[in-house]
Amino acid sequence: MQLALATAGLGPALNAGPVHAHLRPEEPGARRRVEADEEIYAEGDRPLHFYKVVSGAVRTYRLLSDGRRQIDGFHLPGDIFGLEAGDERRTGAEAVVDTVLTAHRRSDRAALTGDAGALACEVVAAMLRALARAQDHMLLLGRKTARERVASFLLGLAERAGADGVLALPMSRADIADHLGLTVESVSRTFTQLERDGLIALPAHRRAVELRDRAALRRLDG
Amino acid sequence: MQLALATAGLGPALNAGPVHAHLRPEEPGARRRVEADEEIYAEGDRPLHFYKVVSGAVRTYRLLSDGRRQIDGFHLPGDIFGLEAGDERRTGAEAVVDTVLTAHRRSDRAALTGDAGALACEVVAAMLRALARAQDHMLLLGRKTARERVASFLLGLAERAGADGVLALPMSRADIADHLGLTVESVSRTFTQLERDGLIALPAHRRAVELRDRAALRRLDG
DNA sequence: CGCAGCGTTGAACGGCTTCAATGAAAGTGG
DNA sequence: CCACTTTCATTGAAGCCGTTCAACGCTGCG
Known part of the structure; x- marks a missing residue:
């Protein structure tokens, strides 16, 4: 996706400069390490930084x-x-889970590609991806059944x-x-039901899933 | 699926120039008139234009x-x-309903303010609003009751x-x-229930609502 | 070993949906 | 201008999916 996405709707203005799909490898963003369930920021805070997930x-x-x-x-690594x-x-x-981030001061131009046009592209690309995901998710929350929600979630993840092979479930x-608009009980029941039907397999430690029949899962998507 | 983006996040690069909240009055976007229920574009189309609602x-x-x-x-006038x-x-x-739009070719720089920075601001502002609304709406779809959904919808509109005074309901x-993730019957029942409880009043022609107790409606929001 | 947290399972409940019918308003053609 | 049709909104009754309440099991860790 990256900038191919951005370019379509935005046209030449933002494509005038070179296109950078990601923050540069040498991005000077400060590394920040947070452990599982630690708060990164809270509702109401002033948004001084934005972040990119390195791991976790x-x-x-x-x-x-x-x-x-x-x-x-x-948000997974790279997001x-x-x-x-x-x-x-x-x-x-x-x-x-325990996570490593790079934090980028919003006012720190050097943290980015150094070119305003490319910065716009970078940021706009992130926004467009976010908006596309939000649209998908509104359809899921508004119109899909529990089975369909779980199937969509697993495929998307x-x-x-x-x-x-086996998909890790960090959460x-x-x-x-709380992501799918269900209760824990419904999620659990749906998992077991999908397993019984052979669409997935659930390892013993419960923090992973094996997708055994992607075609069937995809059929649940719509 | 992060929705948040921002002036904050965008910082200096996009705010370097003057900020234009709207396309200029003399914007040369082609006017397009569409009647009620007419298609403007379909899923799968190539996105050649974006639009601003003039009326409707x-x-x-x-x-x-x-x-x-x-x-x-x-999307209402100005959106x-x-x-x-x-x-x-x-x-x-x-x-x-019958609607008038201005259509802006995505490749037509002249259709905009003529300044790439201002264009970025314009477009980014629109995206930011869309993202903020999407976040609100995911919360609504995932976690609110029918009563709360209708109350939120009416207040937002x-x-x-x-x-x-009286709020027109064009839709x-x-x-x-289909916006609130309910059935027509549930929407209708919720309306009558809110009317019975004195929070709203429903004029005879049903395409309007009077908000009689905004405080109570707001309490339903969370 | 025993506790604590998370996940699963069971049973009853409830809010929203589904199915069905009625009412009301707007368009259509004579 | 008025019957007729069509469409949209409302109301009723029954059903169902997911929730709620409650108990149990598993797993990891002190």
């Missing part, structure tokens, strides 16, 4: 006043998150993680539930 | 193979839509439309249902 996994989420939680996304639309964080972010059932 | 209303949506529909947003993350439309767009109950 991150969840970003919103809360209702009574505690109901919606995880709007999991950029924490770009914010205002002077206050609209989401909170926490590490799912497998694709992003590039997992061929808990509660995280998955 | 537009819905953008995604479909599942069996016809289930999720309307990811309604920009049709910015796309790829060489294929991921959503379809239709006019809700009222805010955007700037309606003080059908089916459109609202």
